[in-house]
Amino acid sequence: MPDEPVRVRIAPSPTGPLHIGTARTALFNYLYARRQGGTFILRIEDTDVARSSIAYEKDILDGLHALGLKWDEGPEVAGQAARGPHAPYRQMERLDTYAAAARRLLEDDKAYWCYCTPEELDAERKRLEAAKLPPRYSGRCANLTAAERAAFEAEGRKPALRFRVGDEKVAFEDLIRGRVEIDTSALGGDFVIARADGSPLYHFTVVVDDAAMEISHVIRGEDHLSNTPKHILLFRALGYPEPRFAHLPLILNADRTKMSKRKSQTAISDYLAEGFVREALVNYLALLGWSTGTEEEILSLDDLERRFDLDHVQKAGAVFDRERLEWLNGQWIRRLTPDDLVDRLRPFLEAERAAGRIDRVPTDDEIVALLPVVQERLPTLGAIGDLVGFLFVDRVDVDPAVLVPKRWDRETAIEGLRAARETIAAIGPISYEADELEPPLRALAEARGWKAGDLFMAIRVAVTGRTATPPLFDTLVALGPERSLERLDRAIERLAAAEVA
């Protein structure tokens, strides 16, 4: 095949939020286009009017934008007109195109009107199933006479349009799986391409549009592999050139079934809301079913655009592994510049505030100051509240029981905290730095014969309310001398009061 221009597309249905699987397919199409110097097209397949919504369309466009997958043709904003030489790119706005194609098939007798009701078809299917036969349309309406049609019309029946399947073998060369051959007799008979209400169905619109938009490579999920012969038959019947096909392995639930909302978290927006960064999402998704062929695994979108190829796409399905995503997310968070990280953290801190988990949102300067101890501790951006939220609440809740280190008793804890309080107070606000705090507190522990770790733990719990925090002295500095002493005082009171209880 001569160098035809590469044109690929992602064709989501706005019947749900952007799904992990759709995002991965979009990514592979995008990467293929970029790598081949081709065109990446977004087409909205909204012919299932009952389940489609503009809100889902918006979620899908927003999600693709958030991942950095820019498309060359298609709608930019949900609901608004699309741009590109083949506009519109929303199927419900292309109905006349399908109607024209349907008319041609009808005129060529490659399609016919079927008056069977859903009930009749259902009964037929059940009968076949009961007889342990594969479900298949009988072809009852395949050769109706004009009189028979008129009789049905007189009954008020509205016909669906069926495509004649015929009896042959269809073979194609899948770019990932190699040669695939299917006998069309296994396709279940003539299939419906337009509903009784006139609205076109997926198998039909996908072919008409892929042809109209001059799609050169159809890269999609393996769940469409078995449907491909139907599409090829339609391409041929309509006299369109066939595109090349590449069927990607499925993304799987932990039980190795096709990934579903029911068993996994599938919405990209949910991952973004948790604080997964686009770099990690893209990196992880790219490595689900594809590899560089080397041992490299931290790859930016830029790297991927330069290296993606269909040869290294895996054939078998891949289980979605959240742990690995989290690890990659940490890798990417650690690579962000301070300014960038602050920008990305702010919305999450604002969300913490809105949820009432912190009492005020820190300033950018405060966040920047925290970065050295926070950046390597964030598995997700959303973990920020859990990590340092105690710095931005008016008062912490301290459990007296955890205030006492394992090797200590209550009295020692009170004594230790009092001594620590004096030591810290003596340092004063001017030299209140981590380097100034540590030596005297260590000296204190040594003088009293305490393990430094025990003393530090008691202080940590007193000022943060928790046993796992960023390094203690940085934490004290972030807290400031006043609030540090105040929290120590409160903790001492709590412990003293616990005596009574």
Add this chain to the structure above:
RNA sequence: GCCGCAUUCGUCUAGAGGCCCAGGACACCGCCCUCUCAAGGCGGAGAUCACCGGUUCGAAUCCGGUAUGCGGUACCA
């Protein structure tokens, strides 16, 4: 049921006849670092390459069959 696709450590994968009694990463375990938690470093455990036959001097890699899994089989996409 029928049709199709797939099968390398728990998971993601490297591997395109000898470099592999199979390499990397996540997770797991241990050690180091260490004020806790992370991060990082080092090490460990973990795959008879689904199974059976064949081709070959030699097979994870080629061929055939079997098994298992998944997907499709809608007037959903």
